[in-house]
Structures are given as structure tokens and as C-alpha cells.
Amino acid sequence: MAELYRYHRPVTMRADAVSTSKGPGLPVSETAALSAAACMFRSLGDPARLAILRHLSLGEHKVVELTAHLGLAQSTVSAHLACLRDCGLVTSRPQGRASLWSLTHTTALLEALAAAERLLAATGDAVALCPTFGEAANL
Structure with missing residues (x-):
């Protein structure tokens, strides 16, 4: 811990x-x-937020670029970015009439996501099959 x-x-x-x-x-x-x-x-528990973080790990992006890449509505991407910003994981800077979004703690976040991937590999399908938090629980 x-x-x-x-x-x-x-x-x-x-x-x-x-x-x-x-x-x-x-x-x-x-x-x-x-x-x-x-x-x-x-x-970090929403697939769309994880996808946004993963895409931002490649560099700064505008909301319009994220919506095109992820296939999500602009309002959905903006809401997820607001959540991630409020959690201190992303930040934005103005560029003309748009904003460029980026990760705030890139190394720490990527290390945490890599650790999660190692844990997922170690547990196999256990998390996905969990009746409380697994994929079937979200239906």
C-alpha cells in the first residue's frame, strides 16, 4: 500500500x-x-477515460482530435476530460479558440497503467469474470 x-x-x-x-x-x-x-x-475506471489517457500519452491533442480518434461525441470527451482534469491527471492550455490537452504526471500515470497491465496479466480473466466488478456486472 x-x-x-x-x-x-x-x-x-x-x-x-x-x-x-x-x-x-x-x-x-x-x-x-x-x-x-x-x-x-x-x-481510471471508465474505458473512455482510459482511452483518452492512452491517446494523450502520445502528446497533446485538441478535443476535436480526441473525438475523431475515439469515435465519441464531443460532449462525452469534454465531460471525461473535465473529470480527468478535476482529478489532476490532465491539463489544458489555450491555442487559438481551442485548447490543447495533455497529461500532467505522464511518468507516474504510465507506470501505474503498466502496473495495472502486469496485475491483469497475473490474474488472467479473474477481473473480467468478477460478478461484482466484471464485464457482466456492467450490463
Whole structure:
């Protein structure tokens, strides 16, 4: 669990743990840290958002370019970009009347996605077949 948080050192995995240390003298609730991790995973939990992140790993793109590449509506792409921006994963800069979107933490994000791919390879089809979170659960 320590790998997920650069400054977080979990004391225990008990639900009643109240604090750990984050940086010099700043107490951090373990529950809050785990909740933040869950929020991050939820932000990555949509195939369209993952496709956007993967495409942005190639470089900056305008919304119109993302919609053409992904075959999604402009409003859908814009909504997903807003979510990813609010999570701190992407940023934009103006270019004329458009905006160019890019990843904010490219190396860390690509490392996390590579780790997810390794974990998926290790578990085989278990995640896809999971009755709670697998592909059939989304129907």
C-alpha cells in the first residue's frame, strides 16, 4: 500500500486506524488516504477515460482530435476530460479558440497503467469474470 502514496506510511490496515504521518508533522487519516486511492481508481475506471489517457500519452491533442480518434461525441470527451482534469491527471492550455490537452504526471500515470497491465496479466480473466466488478456486472 505504501507504493500508492509517496508521503503516506500506513500504520495498519485496520478500519479503526486514525492517523499516520504525512510529511513533517502532518497527521493523515488512513481512511482518508484509502478513500483518496479509491477515488483515483474510480477516475481510471471508465474505458473512455482510459482511452483518452492512452491517446494523450502520445502528446497533446485538441478535443476535436480526441473525438475523431475515439469515435465519441464531443460532449462525452469534454465531460471525461473535465473529470480527468478535476482529478489532476490532465491539463489544458489555450491555442487559438481551442485548447490543447495533455497529461500532467505522464511518468507516474504510465507506470501505474503498466502496473495495472502486469496485475491483469497475473490474474488472467479473474477481473473480467468478477460478478461484482466484471464485464457482466456492467450490463
